[in-house]
Amino acid sequence: MPKKSRIRNAPMKNDPTHHRFKDLKIVYVDDEESNLFAFEGLLNHRFEILTFNAPGKALTYIETHSDVAVAILDQVMPQMTGLELAEVVKKIRPTLTCIMLTGNATKQLAIDSVERQVFYKFLEKPIDFGSERFKEILIEGIQNHLLDKTKLEFREGTLELLANLIDDKDGHTHFHSQRVAEWSVRIGKQMNMSDRDQVLLYEGALIHDLGKISIPDDILKKPGKLTPLERRIIMTHPGRGGDLIDRIPQLRELSTMARDHHERPDGKGYPRGLKGEDIPVLASIVALADFFEALSSRRAYKEPWEMSKIIEEIELNRGTQFREDVVVALYAALKDEGLWDTEVAKFRLAAVS
Helix, strand or coil, X not given: CXXXXXXXXXXXXXXXXXXXXXXXXXXXXXCCHHHHHHHHHHHCCCCEEEEECXXXXXXXXXHHCCCEEEEEEXXXXXXXXXXXXXXXHHHHCCCCEEEEEECCCCHHHHHHHHHHCCCCEEEECCCCCCCHHHHHHHHHHHHHHHHHHHHHHHHHHHHHHHHHHHHHHHCCCCCHXXXXXXXXXXXXXXXXXXXXXHHHHHHHHHCCCHHHHHCCHHHHCCCCCCCHHHHHHHCCHHHHHHHHHHCCHHHHXXXXXXXXXXXXXXXXXXXXXXXXXXXXHHHHHHHHHHHHHXXXXXXXXXXXXXXXXXXXXXXXXXXXXXXXXXXHHHHHHHHHCXXXXXXXXXXXXXXXX
């Protein structure tokens, strides 16, 4: 009969470490019972420990509990390897510190672990769980989790703050950036974008209009028609935004979505006049999400367009202003959201029907 996975929640002792990390847990996954017993017996006086002898049970626990700071994973296990498990849990909990602990260390495994960037440490069995060095590694792993969590929360908060400042600056576009980000991700999912690219899409779309911050208010908020000069000034905002983001190394990957979201496949866009495949796909997605959001939302000067009118407008610009595959992905997203009934469509939606 197969072994049953176990969850052991060890009692906390009077140790300074507990006061610092008392709300965080360490998970150890290994199909060898003796290793689990040794790990728990030597460390449960210092840390909150959970042990599992099956990867599936550990995965379920991590999916439903956000207080796991460190996951120590054996490599050779039933159901999935430690490397496979690490890749899955890092997608669910990006700030989780994963440590490989294996008795089957090979050069290829080490290379794969480094290339996939999922492990904080790569350790070989046998190892002394009771050694001070191993305890230090666990503490370092918890600290690494806390640092990554702080950086992630700071990054998310900073980008959301910038998005709010951009929309407040514009005056006409309350929550515009947030909605563009959400629609960009929906389109990206339909195009089978990786999890990482979906994160970049969301972040880049949040600040795609960053350059508007440097546009004078009397132009940006002008209620009437813009003069040719004012129009040219407005058209500088993508380049300004891209340049601003490029100055921040940690955000540089997002600059294309600011700089290139007004580029067009036919080369008639701005500021660089890029054509076709020269336009980064993430920027092309944000371009269509931006256009769709502007037409579908209420503004002080207009009511939301009917969906049929929006689709008609997109069709008129399909392949010229917007990439074909991005348009198809938007239609698929609209269908999934129940916003567009292909049964009554008058336009060519065969690609998603």
